[in-house]
Amino acid sequence: MVIVILLFQQGLSVHKSLRIYVDEVVRKPKETLLLGVPAMLYTVQNNLLFVALKNLDAATYQVTYQLKILTTAVFSVILLNKKLTARQWISLVLLTFGVALVQLPSHDKMREVIDPDKLPENPPSIIKAGLFVQDHFVGLVAVLISCFSSGFAGVFYEKQLKASAQPSIILRNLQLGVFSVLLAGLAVIQQDFHIVREKGLFYGFTPLVWTIVVIQAIGGLVVAATIKYADNILKGFATSISILLSSMLSWLVLDDLRPSGFFLPGTILVLSSTFLYSYQPKINFSVTEKQKLLG
DSSP states (O other), rough: HHHHHHHHTTTTTTHHHHHHIIIITTOOOOHHHHHHHHHHHHHHHHHHHHHHHHSOOOOHHHHHTTTTTHHHHHHHHHHHHOOOOOOHHHHHHHHHHHHHHHHHOHHHHTTOOGGGGSSSSSHHHHHHHHSSOOOOOHHHHHHHHHHHHHHHHHHHHHHHHSSSSSHHHHHHHHHHHHHHHHHHHHHHHHHHHHHHHHHOTTTTOHHHHHHHHHHHHHHHHHHHHHHHHHHHHHHHHHHHHHHHHHHHHHHIIEEEEEEEETHHHHHEEEEEEEHHHHOOOOOOOOOOHHHHHOO
């Protein structure tokens, strides 16, 4: 997606696009290598989340993983010297609990148990290895590391976006994509090389899958713009509201979600925390102070 946009920016000239790529990516190794940090952390995070999902029940996972909202705020203070008021810290805590409550599965869903007798004769190894034997300590450590990894990677990327002399989000994402493609390629070689060799790299990519890929790519660019022109904390609020809206659409329109009794309290917390974070109290100045401000 980034390459396509770059081509359109350069009037569909492959030569100009390659020249910009060489000038901004290859000939600026320091800036490019710095973006390898969040790319690596995101890769580690994604793998740890699979470990967490395998070793934790859905409720524990959803509640614990929302700590990434707070770790993002902490790293924003440390790396970007961002100043947060006590009211904003309270709103972030409320947001964390609110999103966790919204995503808690319903009681009926939590009681669902897969009967081993109903499994196929040769179930996938992931089912045999991790469905019935869970190590909660391993899962908890994995999700906590993911929270810190997510917070640090997001804020570090924000710092690179805002501190660099390169104003283009497209080129920044192109630099980030170099490492993402390399790391993803290594993962494919390690896990699915035999399938790729037999059936091709794009096996299973139906039109619906391609549509989802394009939407995700566009979403990535929107997130980058949000981080550049706002910050990671506001992105967290936007993501939380999107989770809320997606849950409501799944419930009311698609009818494939049965919310738990915590959904309404969670919704109230998310909306209240959003208002609380952005609320700016009015300051009443005296006549003398107004005159001083006006010069």
